[in-house]
Amino acid sequence: MTLERKGGLVVVANRLPVSIRQGPDGRATIRPSDGGLVAALTPALNHAGGTWIGWPGTGHSTPALLAELAAEGTRAGYTLEPVFLTAEEQQGFYAGFSNEVIWPLFHDLLARCNFAPAYWDAYEAVTDRYAERVAAVAEGADLVWVHDYHLIRLGERVRDLGVTAPLAFFLHIPFPAPDMFLRLPWRDQILRAFLAFDLVGFQTPRDRRNFLDCLRQFLPAVTLSGRGQPVVRALHEGREVRIGRFPIGVDFRDLATRSSAPGVVGRARGLRNLLPDRQLLLGVDRLDYTKGIPERLEAFADALTRYPELRERVTLIQVPSRDDLPEYASLKQRIENLVGEINGRFTHPGGWVPIHYLYRRLEAGELLAYYRAADVALVTPLKDGMNLVAKEYCACSRSGVLVLSEFAGVAAEMHHAALLVNPHAVRDVADAIQQACTMRPADRQRRMRALRRQVRRHDVYWWLDSFLRAAIMRDLSAFPQPPDHLHAG
Numbered sequence: 001m002t003l004e005r006k007g008g009l010v011v012v013a014n015r016l017p018v019s020i021r022q023g024p025d026g027r028a029t030i031r032p033s034d035g036g037l038v039a040a041l042t043p044a045l046n047h048a049g050g051t052w053i054g055w056p057g058t059g060h061s062t063p064a065l066l067a068e069l070a071a072e073g074t075r076a077g078y079t080l081e082p083v084f085l086t087a088e089e090q091q092g093f094y095a096g097f098s099n100e101v102i103w104p105l106f107h108d109l110l111a112r113c114n115f116a117p118a119y120w121d122a123y124e125a126v127t128d129r130y131a132e133r134v135a136a137v138a139e140g141a142d143l144v145w146v147h148d149y150h151l152i153r154l155g156e157r158v159r160d161l162g163v164t165a166p167l168a169f170f171l172h173i174p175f176p177a178p179d180m181f182l183r184l185p186w187r188d189q190i191l192r193a194f195l196a197f198d199l200v201g202f203q204t205p206r207d208r209r210n211f212l213d214c215l216r217q218f219l220p221a222v223t224l225s226g227r228g229q230p231v232v233r234a235l236h237e238g239r240e241v242r243i244g245r246f247p248i249g250v251d252f253r254d255l256a257t258r259s260s261a262p263g264v265v266g267r268a269r270g271l272r273n274l275l276p277d278r279q280l281l282l283g284v285d286r287l288d289y290t291k292g293i294p295e296r297l298e299a300f301a302d303a304l305t306r307y308p309e310l311r312e313r314v315t316l317i318q319v320p321s322r323d324d325l326p327e328y329a330s331l332k333q334r335i336e337n338l339v340g341e342i343n344g345r346f347t348h349p350g351g352w353v354p355i356h357y358l359y360r361r362l363e364a365g366e367l368l369a370y371y372r373a374a375d376v377a378l379v380t381p382l383k384d385g386m387n388l389v390a391k392e393y394c395a396c397s398r399s400g401v402l403v404l405s406e407f408a409g410v411a412a413e414m415h416h417a418a419l420l421v422n423p424h425a426v427r428d429v430a431d432a433i434q435q436a437c438t439m440r441p442a443d444r445q446r447r448m449r450a451l452r453r454q455v456r457r458h459d460v461y462w463w464l465d466s467f468l469r470a471a472i473m474r475d476l477s478a479f480p481q482p483p484d485h486l487h488a489g
Contacts, residue, residue, distance in 0.1 A: 008050030008078070008479065010141045010165070011041055012134060014094065014150040016054040016080055018072055020065070028065045030072050034364070036388040037147060037172065040248055044464045045078040048479035050141065053133050056082040059090070083133050085126060092122025094150065101184070102149045106173050107290045107383045108180055115185050124153065131157035141165040142479075143472050146197070148172045153189070155196030168199040168471040170246065173385040174409065175207040178217045191218055195236045199471045201246045203386045203409040208232070208245045231470055246467045247413055248386050249459040252452075255395035259368045267369035278352075279314045279437050282374035284367070284389050285381070287320040287328050287335075292382045292405065292423040294331075297338045297355070299380075299429035304346055304354060306427075307434045312352040314437055316378075317370065319358045371396035376403060376436045380423040384408040390418075394451040399444045401436040402451060403429070413458065417450040 017038040021029045032038070045052060056069065061084050073080040085093065096119035104112035131154055138144050138158070146154050146169045155167050181187055191214060194200050202208040212232060215222045223235040231244040258264060272280070281300070285291040300316050318339070320332075339357045346354045362370065371377075377393040377400060386409040390402060394414075404411055404418035411420060419432045465475035 008048045008142060009045060010051045010053065010134065010138050010144045011045060011147065012053045012130060012144065012151060012154060013037060013041075013147040014054060014098070016056050016069075016082060017042065017052055017076075018056070018069075018080065020057045020068075028062075028068045030068050032072075032076075036248070036386075039250065039388070040460050040463065041147075042076075043251065043460055044468075044476065045076070047476045048142070049078055051079040051081050051137050053081040053083060053130065053137070055085050055090070055094075056080075059084050059086045079137075081133055081137055083130055085129070089122060089126050089129075092119055093126035097123035098150045102152075103173070103290075105180065105184055106149065106176050108174075108176060109290070110180065110183055112289070113183070120186055127151065127153045127157055130154055131161055134158050135161040135163055138163045138165050142474070143168055143468070145170070145471070153193045156193050159196055166199075166472050167197045168201070168467070169194065169197040170201040170467065171207070171385070172203070172248070174204075174383055175202060175210045175214075177210045178214050181210075181214050182218070187214075187218060191215065192236075195219075195222070195234065195239070195241050197241060199231075199242045199244065199467075201244050201467055201470075203245070203247055204412045205245055206412070207385075207409070208243060211243065242470060244467075244470050246463055246470070247409070247458060248388070249461075249463045250388055250391045250395055250455065251461075252391075252395045252456045252459040255368070255392060256456075258365075259372050259396035264365055264368045264372060267366065268373040271369060271373045275315050277313070279375040280373055281314055281316040281376045281378055281433070281437075282370055282393075283316065283318045283378045283380075284370070285318075285320060287332060289328070289331055290382050290384065292380045293318065293320075293335055294338055295382070295423050295426065296378055296380045296429065297335065297342060299423075299426045300355070300378075300433060301338075301342045301345070302426050303430035303433040304342075306430060310434065310437060311346060311354075312348070314354070314433075315352075315356060316354060317356045317358065317374070319362060319367075319370070368396055372398075374400055376401045376433070378403050378433070379408060379410075380405045380421060380429060381408050382423055384410075386410050390414065391455045394448065394455045397448055397452075399441065399448055401439055401444055401447065403432045403436055413454055414451055417447040417454075 017033050018030050019033050069080045069082060100114040101119055130151060134144060143166050155169060158167060184190060202211060212224060215234060224232060226232045231242045234241045234243055283296060285293055304311055339355050343353055343355055371393050379387055379390040381387060390404060390410045402418040404414060404420055405423045406420045419436055421429045421432045423429060468475050
């Protein structure tokens with residue numbers, strides 16, 4: 001598969017924006033993926049056109065699969081370029097270095113890191129595979145835009161292969177402080193890899209500050225200028241690299257419209273009718289140890305213990321959105337044990353059940369209905385790059401209360417109207433739950449109006465435009481639009 005038209009964006013990510021299932025007969029079934037990255041980047045590619053490069057979820061290329069990917073690309077309005085990885089490559093690159101080294105280290109969880117040298121070798125080898133695909137399609141591209149921690153080394157490799165298109169990188173997870181980053185055996189290689197791009201983007205002021213502090217400490221030859229400006233400039237080995245903060249957003253207009261559709265409103269009303277006279281608390285999280293789900297459940301139990309007036313008046317609905325890593329099996333078991341223990345302590349026979357644990361994937365319309373129905377959203381990760389669930393909830397809710405971890409990236413934008421908590425402090429989270437459940441309606445509405453203004457103002461199109469302007473001095477309006485595309489910004 002090759003890029004048929006010049007120009008547009010070349011997006012490079014660990015995964016293609018599709019999920020693939022292959023039947024016994026070898027035929028592939030393809031459906032669009034969900035998740036924050038896909039939701040954020042699809043509008044850009046719909047608008048600007050181009051190519052998405054990533055792993056399709058399999059190591060086997062067949063003519064039928066390539067045909068299906070081509071057809072799906074035609075439907076989406078951009079080309080899908082697969083990078084096929086063997087099970088061994090995927091184990092070392094993704095499950096290994098990406099998720100046993102970078103992920104825990106960048107989330108300040110050193111004890112979960114496994115600095116196996118073989119993981120680094122796999123990371124390097126797979127990066128080379130991606131670089132070859134980029135080099136094959138990048139001629140004439142307006143921008144090669146690389147995403148997230150799986151592909152930090154890609155800029156260097158792409159430059160070595162002679163790609164001259166502008167290169168940009170965006171990190172979707174936090175960046176650690178120097179005292180954590182220095183534990184990485186390959187810290188110099190990783191830090192220098194960031195500087196191979198023309199633009200490096202982070203989610204929050206703290207993440208950018210941590211990165212700049214690492215440059216000062218570990219690469220003192222780098223010259224920094226523009227302190228206090230939206231984009232800082234770093235001079236390294238004769239090249240200038242721009243370093244900025246670009247908080248990612250959601251498609252506010254789309255979410256607000258779809259959550260107000262009669263079908264979604266009816267589902268939300270039906271959910272409320274099933275649990276009458278109760279406030280609904282909602283947690284929606286990928287099954288991951290960084291999301292703080294056990295700590296949240298313990299805080300909920302503490303709230304029921306210390307505030308008995310909440311009993312039979314509140315119900316927590318916890319939905320794990322995804323659990324695609326086998327190492328999270330122990331976390332799943334811990335969560336299920338906590339749910340069983342708490343329900344066993346507080347449930348009345350034939351009556352109130354405090355926690356409804358939905359271990360299944362919710363379809364988009366169903367999830368929007370839960371957002372709309374929920375009186376309180378509990379977004380309490382131990383650490384998070386941004387957390388788009390918080391923004392999605394605000395786009396769908398009208399008078400809900402957001403209980404938000406101060407360690408979620410989104411807290412930098414929402415601290416003024418959310419109830420901020422330290423997720424490690426069980427009693428503080430329990431107190432916030434009680435405050436949220438007893439808040440006056442006028443205060444609820446005032447806070448949510450402020451949150452919705454923030455989410456609407458800094459939506460996904462604002463994020464795309466601000467990043468593209470910093471990268472190539474153009475925004476989405478500079479790209480020719482397909483005739484059926486409606487800009488929602």
